[in-house]
Amino acid sequence: MSALPSVGDRVPVLEKTATAVDLIAYAGATWDWHRIHYDPEFVAAKQLPAPIVDGQVYGAWFVQQLQDWLGPRCFVESLEFSFRNLMFAGETMRCEGVVSAVEGDRVTVDLTGTIVGRDGADDRVGVAPVTAVVVVGRADGPAA
Amino acid sequence: MTLLTDEIRALVGRRKVYTAPEPFGRAAGRYYALAVGDLNPLYTDDEAARAAGLPGVTLPPTLVTETNQYAGLPIDEEGYAGHTWDLDIPGTRQVRGGNKYTFHRRIRPDDVVTATWEITGVEEKTTRSGADMLIVSSRATYTDADGGPLAENEETLVFVALEGAK
Numbered sequence: 001m002s003a004l005p006s007v008g009d010r011v012p013v014l015e016k017t018a019t020a021v022d023l024i025a026y027a028g029a030t031w032d033w034h035r036i037h038y039d040p041e042f043v044a045a046k047q048l049p050a051p052i053v054d055g056q057v058y059g060a061w062f063v064q065q066l067q068d069w070l071g072p073r074c075f076v077e078s079l080e081f082s083f084r085n086l087m088f089a090g091e092t093m094r095c096e097g098v099v100s101a102v103e104g105d106r107v108t109v110d111l112t113g114t115i116v117g118r119d120g121a122d123d124r125v126g127v128a129p130v131t132a133v134v135v136v137g138r139a140d141g142p143a144a
Numbered sequence: 145m146t147l148l149t150d151e152i153r154a155l156v157g158r159r160k161v162y163t164a165p166e167p168f169g170r171a172a173g174r175y176y177a178l179a180v181g182d183l184n185p186l187y188t189d190d191e192a193a194r195a196a197g198l199p200g201v202t203l204p205p206t207l208v209t210e211t212n213q214y215a216g217l218p219i220d221e222e223g224y225a226g227h228t229w230d231l232d233i234p235g236t237r238q239v240r241g242g243n244k245y246t247f248h249r250r251i252r253p254d255d256v257v258t259a260t261w262e263i264t265g266v267e268e269k270t271t272r273s274g275a276d277m278l279i280v281s282s283r284a285t286y287t288d289a290d291g292g293p294l295a296e297n298e299e300t301l302v303f304v305a306l307e308g309a310k
Contacts, residue, residue, distance in 0.1 A: 016181065022179070022181070026180065028175070029176040029207075030176070030179075030213070031212035031213045031226065032210065032224070032225075032226060033225060034222055039223070056206070056210065056243070059243065059245060060182060060207075063205055063206055064180065064181075064182040067186075072192065072193075073197065075250075078244065078245060079206075079245045080242070080245070081243060081244075082241065082242035083239070083241065138197065139193075139196040139198050139250075140197070140202075140249050140250050141250065143249040144250065
């Protein structure tokens with residue numbers, strides 16, 4: 001996508017499933033080896049149904065979604081998100097977004113991350129509200 | 145109003161500074177991109193990066209906010225080896241509120257990052273169900289070896305009183 005989007009435009013939906021392998025890989029890549037993200041005994045002792053997905057990964061998913069949509073010449077300038085419900089290993093999040101403002105080359109997108117149940121229906125909100133501001137037309141930020 | 149003690153108020157302004165012992169490196173970005181399932185060639189393909197106007201591959205933007213890699217701290221009994229404020233607030237459970245990231249430029253493999261964490265505010269509120277909660281706000285500022293701005297990460301931690309229903 002090269003032209004500036006318009007208010008009301010929808011970002012193509014991104015669905016991300018976080019398998020046990022994904023959680024291990026993320027723990028390694030971020031140097032975060034907290035047992036709550038992979039250890040069944042530790043998780044059971046905490047009375048949780050499964051290892052918890054590290055909420056910071058949602059930020060990476062939203063950046064992926066925005067960059068895949070707007071192409072290589074865009075720069076995510078800010079990303080703000082509030083956690084609502086825990087997401088567990090094996091679950092899927094559906095990331096959705098809509099453009100809420102366009103000012104010059106800055107596009108504001110309102111996003112949500114909904115956790116999908118095993119039957120494919122919406123189960124609960126994982127992360128919302130999410131607000132991203134993306135600069136379109138250049139690949140890097142002002143300090144580059 | 146029981147959670148917001150003088151001791152808690154005194155936390156505001158507390159700082160911790162961590163500087164990475166080496167440049168980020170290309171492999172760290174490639175590993176993180178693979179782990180999150182983002183196969184954008186900007187992270188792995190110099191030609192694709194140059195075609196977009198960048199000097200070469202850069203790292204996925206959110207990786208800079210993962211502070212453990214700079215901290216050089218020992219692994220605790222729960223497996224954690226990263227930055228914490230060691231806040232032990234009896235009778236509460238800690239939940240994460242949210243984050244706000246601000247990015248100033250993409251991270252390059254040769255960047256040596258310094259993360260400076262600071263507690264920026266504490267306040268007490270009441271949950272919808274009537275429990276007291278303490279909200280601790282902090283901010284990490286990420287800078288390069290010359291002190292140039294890379295990113296900020298404002299983080300909210302919430303401590304909810306376990307028996308706080310009024």
